[in-house]
Amino acid sequence: MTKAKAQRQARETATAFGFLxxxxxxxxxFTIWPVIQGAIVSFHxxxxxxxxxxxxxxxxxxxxxxxFFWESLGNTTKFTxxxxxxxxxxxxxxxxxxxxxxxxxxxxxxxxxxxxxxSVSVVSFLTIYMGSPYMxxxxxxxxxxxxxxxxxxxxxxxxxxxxxxxxxxTAWWTVGFSMMLYLSALQxxxxxxxxxxxxxxxxxxxQLFNITLPLLKPTTFLVLLLQIIACYKVFGQIYxxxxxxxxxxxxxxxxxxxxxxxxxxxxGYAAAMSYALFLILVILSVIQTAxxxxxxx
Amino acid sequence: MKTKTxxxxxxxxxxxxxxxxxxxxxxxxxxxxxxxxxxxxxxNTFQWFAPPYTLNNYPDIIRGTSVPYWLFNSLFxxxxxxxxxxxxxxxxxxxxxxxxxxxxxxxxMYFLMGLMVPGEATIVPLFITVNGLNLIDSYGGMLFPxxxxxxxxxxxxxxxxxxxxxxxxxxxxxxxxNLNIFFNVIxxxxxxxxxxxxxxxxxxxxxxxxWPLLCAMSEGMYTLPIGIPTLLSTYTTDYVIPMTANMVAxxxxxxxxxxxxxxxxxxxxxxxxxG
Numbered sequence: 036m037t038k039a040k041a042q043r044q045a046r047e048t049a050t051a052f053g054f055l056x057x058x059x060x061x062x063x064x065f066t067i068w069p070v071i072q073g074a075i076v077s078f079h080x081x082x083x084x085x086x087x088x089x090x091x092x093x094x095x096x097x098x099x100x101x102x103f104f105w106e107s108l109g110n111t112t113k114f115t116x117x118x119x120x121x122x123x124x125x126x127x128x129x130x131x132x133x134x135x136x137x138x139x140x141x142x143x144x145x146x147x148x149x150x151x152x153x154s155v156s157v158v159s160f161l162t163i164y165m166g167s168p169y170m171x172x173x174x175x176x177x178x179x180x181x182x183x184x185x186x187x188x189x190x191x192x193x194x195x196x197x198x199x200x201x202x203x204x205t206a207w208w209t210v211g212f213s214m215m216l217y218l219s220a221l222q223x224x225x226x227x228x229x230x231x232x233x234x235x236x237x238x239x240x241x242q243l244f245n246i247t248l249p250l251l252k253p254t255t256f257l258v259l260l261l262q263i264i265a266c267y268k269v270f271g272q273i274y275x276x277x278x279x280x281x282x283x284x285x286x287x288x289x290x291x292x293x294x295x296x297x298x299x300x301x302x303g304y305a306a307a308m309s310y311a312l313f314l315i316l317v318i319l320s321v322i323q324t325a326x327x328x329x330x331x332x
Numbered sequence: 333m334k335t336k337t338x339x340x341x342x343x344x345x346x347x348x349x350x351x352x353x354x355x356x357x358x359x360x361x362x363x364x365x366x367x368x369x370x371x372x373x374x375x376n377t378f379q380w381f382a383p384p385y386t387l388n389n390y391p392d393i394i395r396g397t398s399v400p401y402w403l404f405n406s407l408f409x410x411x412x413x414x415x416x417x418x419x420x421x422x423x424x425x426x427x428x429x430x431x432x433x434x435x436x437x438x439x440x441m442y443f444l445m446g447l448m449v450p451g452e453a454t455i456v457p458l459f460i461t462v463n464g465l466n467l468i469d470s471y472g473g474m475l476f477p478x479x480x481x482x483x484x485x486x487x488x489x490x491x492x493x494x495x496x497x498x499x500x501x502x503x504x505x506x507x508x509x510n511l512n513i514f515f516n517v518i519x520x521x522x523x524x525x526x527x528x529x530x531x532x533x534x535x536x537x538x539x540x541x542x543w544p545l546l547c548a549m550s551e552g553m554y555t556l557p558i559g560i561p562t563l564l565s566t567y568t569t570d571y572v573i574p575m576t577a578n579m580v581a582x583x584x585x586x587x588x589x590x591x592x593x594x595x596x597x598x599x600x601x602x603x604x605x606x607g
Binding site: 051052055061064066068073076083149150157164219239264270289296297321 | 581
């Protein structure tokens with residue numbers, strides 16, 4: 036009896052590994068191994084042709100003194116600090132608007148989420164064509180609406196305006212995802228709470244600030260951390276819209292890593308900087324997981 | 333609840349509509365430009381949207397540019413990515429969720445670790461790894477890093493755990509093996525989760541930018557997101573051809589979204605929960 040059971044157990048284990056092997060293989064080679072490989076590479080002088088020599092912590096020491104590393108990390112941080120609050124306020128507002136009883140409810144949701152399915156190239160391309168002076172859509176619209184002809188904001192070139200442009204198009208592009216998270220949270224709030232508040236004579240505005248927004252707090256924590264993580268990975272739209280310019284004032288960390296590896300052929304240093312980013316992101320995800328556990332408990 | 337038309341409600345409705353229009357204006361504009369004749373003079377904004385229209389730009393970019401190659405690569409990789417993601421993840425999820433074996437918990441923890449690994453931060457060593465396997469500038473190199481992701485696996489494990497064990501036991505008693513159970517019991521019951529994960533893999537692959545930018549070296553390997561920016565430098569003064577390429581890259585995603593809107597919303601909620 037026990038022998039038969041043991042046999043079945045062994046067969047089940049064999050089957051399980053059969054089912055697990057393909058996924059585990061790809062997962063290990065392309066997700067886990069690069070993390071280890073990255074650490075190894077960061078301790079070496081390493082070029083496109085491979086390992087050149089062991090260099091200990093030299094890449095990390097270089098990083099601490101590299102003005103451009105700190106500048107690009109600062110740019111990424113600046114992008115995060117501007118974009119995330121904007122995104123959260125926009126996401127909550129859109130979710131509240133799209134959650135009202137309305138015949139157009141479905142259309143609102145579809146429109147607000149739509150930009151999310153575009154690729155970063157299309158988004159960047161649209162921004163370039165809409166934001167260019169003289170021929171662009173935005174300035175054209177401003178002139179059509181009566182702005183003087185001399186009014187020609189350089190949305191893509193002015194060092195201050197370009198930040199505004201990049202952050203807003205990122206918000207436009209990605210807000211749908213956060214809005215959906217808020218919408219599903221809103222739908223979980225029991226209507227009875229509002230009915231009770233109605234009976235007590237609370238106005239809609241008071242209900243919003245004293246019931247709805249406090250109940251959305253866990254979602255806000257989640258969205259906050261997910262968006263901080265997403266913002267620290269910013270690359271595509273800045274790379275395509277400004278190339279990191281003018282000069283290097285908008286260059287994000289990932290672009291600097293990319294250029295270090297692929298134009299300066301310094302993979303070792305690029306790996307060391309990747310590890311710095313990796314560390315920031317892992318700390319953020321650990322916080323996120325902890326916060327989520329707490330709010331679920 | 334009675335629906336009274338108060339001024340407040342009307343204002344909110346108007347605001348919602350204005351925002352909705354603002355949100356899709358860039359997309360509508362791109363569509364309108366792609367329907368214009370090349371070399372049109374535009375003197376005010378509303379002319380962008382006004383007729384005359386033509387559909388000729390679409391065959392023109394298919395014939396005159398590399399867009400059809402990029403379109404093929406994008407489609408081919410997206411479809412393969414969906415198929416492989418679904419197969420690999422559902423197999424592994426079945427083993428973790430429904431088979432009893434030593435080390436099951438440890439494997440689950442091992443897969444959870446992947447949630448902490450941000451792909452963007454390991455892009456340089458990933459390049460070195462793929463280069464070491466001689467897969468740079470090949471379909472395999474473009475495809476493989478994206479097909480075994482923790483998030484998809486965990487979504488599937490959660491779903492499979494909800495399938496009653498009695499169904500599996502009953503099939504066992506009827507003499508079905510695990511492979512049989514997987515294909516004939518588990519997968520048919522999992523259509524919703526397969527569709528959700530499938531759509532996200534499709535959109536993820538279709539819109540992927542950073543990895544194909546590194547991995548595709550020759551123009552023939554480009555996908556649409558990599559190829560389209562190269563058109564920008566070729567057509568600097570006329571918007572029509574690049575906008576048409578933009579629409580070719582966007583329409584499949586938009587149509588997919590309009591068809592599967594419900595599943596996408598569900599998927600967002602799922603990934604938010606497990607986030």
